[in-house]
Amino acid sequence: MDDNVEDCPVCLITFNETFRRPRNLPCGHTHCTFCINELKEQGAVTCPTCRVSHALPEAGQFPISYITESFIRKMRGLASVVPKPMKQLTASAPVTQPAPGATAGLSKKTRSLLQEQEAKILAAICSCQEEQSQLADYLITLGGWDGHQQQLEDELQMLVDQSKGARETIRREKCRVEGRQEEVRRREEALHAALQALRTPATRHKVYEVIDNTDNLLEEEERVTVFPDVHVVTTVNKVAETSRAALQAATATQTAMEAAGNAAAVVQGTPFFLRAMRRPPP
Structure with missing residues (x-):
């Protein structure tokens, strides 16, 4: 753990500035947001390092460890942080370059704040693009389920x-995913607008106003809904399993009836056949 201070000590994944932001527990130990959320139970979190239980704050989240984030950025160097997400951006969502001299009148510390916020925005844009790709794949899966049910x-x-x-559940889920795609597109446009605003402020007051706006956008990114919906997947799988079981029972019953070759088999087999098909989902 001491040799990899940039990693969460629970999941061993490197802290980032989106879904795995470092957060401080009252006992002093730091873990990523995802792991802390996984440890929430009845309004409290037990620290995996020292096993001390802490009540959740009224806001529902423990404070972000900004000093940890700053230390990690210092270790990596800003030059290695900014270019990486820019390479992942698609041609359909180009990232504008800062205007020459737009921030020349600002102090070095203020420009550093802008660069840090720019790195966060770039990471959030990449997250939007990855989510778009995952949603598109999910729609293909839903289409396959629809055809199978037919x-x-x-x-x-x-x-x-x-x-x-x-199928109606799948249709509603497809509509929900398509609506979510439009929502993600609007979020990405807002992030691009925020990125442009970060690159053009002329006064210190404007800088902090822009940073507050981008922080609000980034907080919204942390509250995105996870896909696929577990309830939809479970419902579709249960109906499919019930259908297969009923079909297998009907086939087995028909085979037995043909083998018996008498009226008694028909009388005894038909009710079983109907019961098998009308069996409710498990």
């Missing part, structure tokens, strides 16, 4: 009602 309806008419329910 096939199950064709094979087993008695399960049409359940399959239609599952």
Whole structure:
């Protein structure tokens, strides 16, 4: 741990300025935001290092360890932080370059603050682009589920009602994802606008105003919804499993009826066949 102070001691992943920001617990130990959120239980968090339990603050989050972030940035060097996310930006969302001399009249410390905020904005933009890619893949998966459910309806008419329910859930989820794509696009545009604003302030007062605005945008980025929706995935999988089980039961019953080759088998097998198809989801 002492040799890798830039890593969270729980997940061993390097701290960053988006979803794994370092946060200080009252006992003095520092862990990333993700790990602390995972440790929340009944309004308290038990420190994984010293096992002391701490009540959650009213804001719901422990304070960010700015000194840890500054130390990590100093270790890496600003020159190695800024170019990396810029290489990942797509051609559809170009990043404007700062106007020559736009910040020439500002102090070195003030320009350093602008550079730090720029690095945060660039990281958030890359996060938006990665999320767009993940959402697009998720839509393809949802489309595959939709087609599979339609096939199950064709094979087993008695399960049409359940399959239609599952398809309606998928349709709503697809609409939600498409709406989320538009939301992410608007967020990315706002981040680009904030990035441009960071590069053109002319006064110290304007600098701090711009930094406050970008901090609000970055806080919104930390509250993004996780996809896919576990409830949707569980519901679709349960309906699919029930459909397969019913189809297998119907096939087995039909085979037994043909092997028996008598009326008794038909009388005894038909109710079983119907019960198998009408079995509710587990």
